[in-house]
Amino acid sequence: MKYDVAVVGAGFSAIAVTLQLLRKLSPHQSVAVIGDDPGFGRGTAYRSEFHIHRLNVAAARMSIFPDRPDDFLNWQMEKGRSVKAGDYVPRSDFGLYLRDRLAELLRQRQTCARVDFIKAKALGCLDIGADTTMIRLAHGGELVARNLVLCLGVGSASIPAPLRDLPETAKSHLVENPWRLGWLSKVGANERVCILGSGLTMVDQVLALRASGHQGMIHVLSRRGLLPHRHDRQPVSPVPPELPETDRRMSKLLAALRKQVRRGAPWRSVIDGLRPHTQTLWQELPDAEKKRFLRHAVPWWTVHRHRLAPDVADDLDRVLNDGRLTVHAGYLQQAELSRPGISLSYRARGSREIRRLTADWIVNCTGMERAGIDHSPFLQCMEDRGQLQPDPLGLGIMVDETSRLIGRDGQPQHNIHVVGALTAGRFWEITAVPDIRVQANAVAAQIAAELASSPASDVRAATS
Known part of the structure; x- marks a missing residue:
């Protein structure tokens, strides 16, 4: 098939771009959304069904549409819910909101572009003309698109090196991706858990453990032992920063x-x-x-x-105060199978002292990978072909100020855009809803304008 736009990805960035394309493209134009995640648009963040997993941004700032800032609050009213602007609601609510808004636009078939959802993993792409890209799919198919939008996010950080040599018998108790929540049901009520990393993901997993009936000791180990701060219960008004005009040290x-x-x-x-x-x-x-x-x-x-919702911070404080959660600051040195459990050795921060702790389960909450390419065969293929280059800071891939992909030759590719966390090298703050929705809106507007200025002859026509 030929399409005007192909969106590669199935997380929040992909749904943000798709919604904006539906609003901006004409009915005779077409979009393919390529991804193998069954929960399209919800991604990891908004798929959790735990009520305790809350947004860490107030509801008033969570509209998917920059020009309709109250849309998420209005959706809550449509559902008969009493939600105030400063409330921090369950993440699952936001996932349902995204699903509903997408469904509403898809039903407007007479006024919106056609969208085909293709459940497949994209493996690579090939330029077959100045304005056309062919995308290879994992099931052996191909499709052709005039524009490509990469919404692939970044992968989870790999497990720390000292854990990689554990025997296979121990690795069954090593949780590499904590968002595959099936591991929670396997943890015994009184088993010891060590969580690597002390950020927001750690907080989510601690509270999920407790909600699942776990009562055992939880150790948290991170290099600095810093915990996220909390939002004030009463929203605060922003104060413009007073920064030096020219000094950027x-x-x-x-x-x-x-x-x-x-x-x-x-x-x-x-x-x-x-x-x-x-x-x-x-x-x-x-x-x-x-x-x-x-x-x-x-x-x-x-x-x-990136602060905690007040209720979530209260829940974390209760776990800290009951004495069954301990935070350690240090550098993991060694991991070995012991009887019983897994023994971890770490160098305490600020000293040369080696300390040890033992746990029945090790959970990797060290965050996201910095480079952003290793998790994706599609991006690796593009890099091999010179179609992209990694950001020199190791934050993702290089784009210009309009989110166009920059190739190995240093030139922006006019028909390939990138949205979301992969563009952190250019924009830094590009992982939260308020930032991504603005970027998605701008990219969709650019694509719509370019398609309007250079219409193709029946781009929907099937090809073989």
């Missing part, structure tokens, strides 16, 4: 923010006020300062910027 920027807080501005307000400027500020940083930020400041940025 990290030390000077941090000093300016600290000075603002010392003068009385609530730190949450300062962080929230920084948000509208973050992408521009990131692009103004010299490469050396970006590298300094990534080496030294990311963990502190993360715990202040």
Whole structure:
């Protein structure tokens, strides 16, 4: 088949782009959405059915449409729910909202573009003309598209090296991907669990364990032992940051923010006020300062910027206060099978002391892979063909200011766009709904304008 646009991916970025294409393309145009995830659009984040898994952004900021900021709240009203602007609702609600809004647009067949959902993994693509790309699919099929939008996200970080040599008998108790929630039912009520990583994913898994009836000891091990901060129960108003006009050294920027807080501005307000400027500020940083930020400041940025919903923070505090959750700061050195369980050795942060702990289960919550390519045969194939190049900071792949993919030759490819976390090297703040929806809207508008200016002859026609 030939399509005007092919969207590769099945997570939130893909549904955001698809919704905007449906709103902007004409009825005679066509879209293929390629992905092998049965829960299209919900991805990992919004598939969880645990009520305790809450959004960490208030409901008022979660509309999928930038031009309809109250749409998520309106959907809640349509469902007969009493949700206020500052509430942090279950993630499953947001997944259902995305499903409903997509279904509404798909039903408008007379006014919207046609969309075909192709359940397959994309393996690679081949340029077959100045304006056309052929995509190879895992089941042996192919399709042709005039425009390609990559919404593949990034993969989970691989397990730390010391765990890779554990015997096979121990690996059955090593959870590499905690979002495959089937592991929860296998954990005994009093078995010991060690979670590697102390961020938002760790919090989700601790609360899921407790909700599943687990009462045993939980150890959390991360390099710095930092826990996410909480949102205020009463929403705070953003305060515009007072930054030096031209100096873009990290030390000077941090000093300016600290000075603002010392003068009385609530730190949450300062962080929230920084948000509208973050992408521009990131692009103004010299490469050396970006590298300094990534080496030294990311963990502190993360715990202040990506905060817990108040109710979730309360739940975590209760687990901490009951004495059955301990946070360790240190560097994992060795893992070996013991009797019983798995013994971990780590070097305590700030010292040379080697400490040990033993657990029956090890859970990998170390976050997402930094490079963003290793998880995807499709991206690897594109890299081999010179169609993309990894971001030099190791944050994803290179794009220009309009989210067009940059090839090995350094030139943007006018008919290939990238949306979501893979563009962090250019935009940094591009993993949350408020940021991705703006990017998706802009990319869809560019594609619609280009298709309108250069219409093709019956691009829907079947080819063989």
